[in-house]
Amino acid sequence: MKRKAKPAAPAQTLPKTLTGIQGLDEITLGGLPQGRPTLVCGGAGCGKTMLALEFLIRGAMKYGEPGVCMMFEESASELAANVRSLGFDLDKLVAQKKIVLDHVHIERSEFEETGEYNLDGLFIRLGHAIDSIGAKRVVLDTIEALFAGLPNHSILRAELRRLFRWLKDRGVTAVITGERGDSSVTRYGLEEYVADCVIILDHRVEEQISTRLLRVLKYRGTTHGMNEYPFLISAHGISVLPITSLRLDHEAPTQRLSTGVARLDEMLGGKGVFRGSSVLISGTPGTGKSSIAAKFVEAACQRGERALLFAYEESAAQIVRNMRSIGIDLDKHVQRGLLQIHSSRPTLQGLEQHLVMMHDAVCEFRPSVVAVDPISNLSFETNESAVKPTLMRLIDFLKQRQITAFFTSLTTGGGLRSSPEDSQIGVSSLMDVWLLLRNSELNGEHNRTLYVLKARGMSHSNQVREFLLSDAGIDLVDVYVGAAGVLTGSTREMQEAQELAASTLRGQNHERKLRQLAGKRKAIEAQIAMLQAESDAEGAEVNFVIAQERLQEKDALQNSKELAALRSGKGGSRPTRKNS
């Protein structure tokens, strides 16, 4: 089927023709091969004709390249009606001789085949149309219809081969559409003849969400994005979402924005989030996600900036009423024209249509802040892989416009059992700041806690804060962290009261102990004094005894002397005795 590709000279770049289709030129790195046919194939209703026509119309309007469209299925008036919904006035372009439409109608029942023939008639018609306006672009919309009209396929195949050769010789850039086949790229194997560039369109419905996908199957002689890219058909034509080829080159503003909650700003390095960053708030039901989003929006409006709120849960009036209960007056800003609330059910339309709607609304309103509440509703909480490309596209789109985006997301099965961090793995990598709200249940009370899971490029608090919603607004308080764990709500207050009581008690205890000690010390001192006195007394006694004994000794000596004198007869007076 595939012919062997000639080794392309790498230095030489293939001349390319810009399609003018948003995103497609990025994927193909400059458009379709110039002067060669490109095959666009896909199933029914996947947008082949739209793509081909937009290629033609953009060429005529933007690049000054007139084009010829040869339709084998739709008439000129039908086609004009179809593209009118995309905002293109085909009739005008035809009148200006920028586009020629030629409807080739073949009715099998009108034909009878006898003998040899060729398709020179088609060549002549096409050639005439090209010459009449000097066309550079040609669209053959579902040339495969010929297979149904002409019974002799061997002639037809030979003629198609000749046709594509002929188109190349004419040097026109052609887009040929083909119906997707079961086993081959196209039902009748057109890829055999168009070997330069093949684009496949697909239309898939997963989980009731439809997604259009585009893939460049081959592009001879040049590199191109290989992946499947979602694309949209909006009021402004086709928009391909080149997710992976998108250059991550948006600017990074250093300006910081307040989230509207002072304590939250404090947790985010004291200044809030960067302008143009994306913020995700995830949490279980009833944790206050919408309230924070509303506060953020209000803060923007109070700064005099425009804000856009996409709500997928509540109507605009309901949001205004409910937010008033926590002191957020959104109605005022709506009146002033600073705030727009777009409410719709996620089931209203597919994911891509939602994206288109957001895209259009953002382009029109030019807000500086966008909040989406919640993004999880868009994916029906089932298929994050589907919502991720859409979201990525949205975030990139917003970043390029330096719009700060605020997304809320409902986590399922949250609570304390499973980790809520796990539930948002898919989208969280796209986010610059991720705030997590949790309900903690303790002692028959549900309390909200908030913490910053990540915040790119800024120092941020690692603390869990208790998140309070009251009619005075939103506030964050420090939670009690102690031996008994993290406590919130009345338990926290109770614990704090207990702490206070216990510390007072301890203080009193200490004083008592000090007093006791002082008393004891006094007693000991008294005892010491007593012992001292006792010892003094004892000392005095000892001295007295000693003195007495000395006296007696002296007396005895005196007596003995007197006795001796008496014995010698020199008697004198009688010895007198001293009394002590």
Place this chain on the structure above:
Amino acid sequence: MKTPATPSKPPVAAFELRLYVAGHTSKSVAALTNLRRICEVHLAGQYRIEVIDLLKTPQLAAGDQILAVPTLVRRLPHPIKKIIGDLSNEESVLVGLDVQPVQP
């Protein structure tokens, strides 16, 4: 553009035939020869043939929705019928023109 009308009954021809060709190829010559022969045999005096060379007048191709050449278009009687090919098979040409063959 040559219009070799047949001699018989020039005012109103029951069968108004138009043969589209592209240049003077063997196929177009063969188609014209075959057509003339068949008409002479089966539609003597009731037909008119107009030959259109698309190389000379390409703008006429769209009008009759011509893709293949040669194509024979039966413009009258209604409805319009088309026969593509070099008209070498007499039987299918007659079927295509909805003409009862004249038994020789």
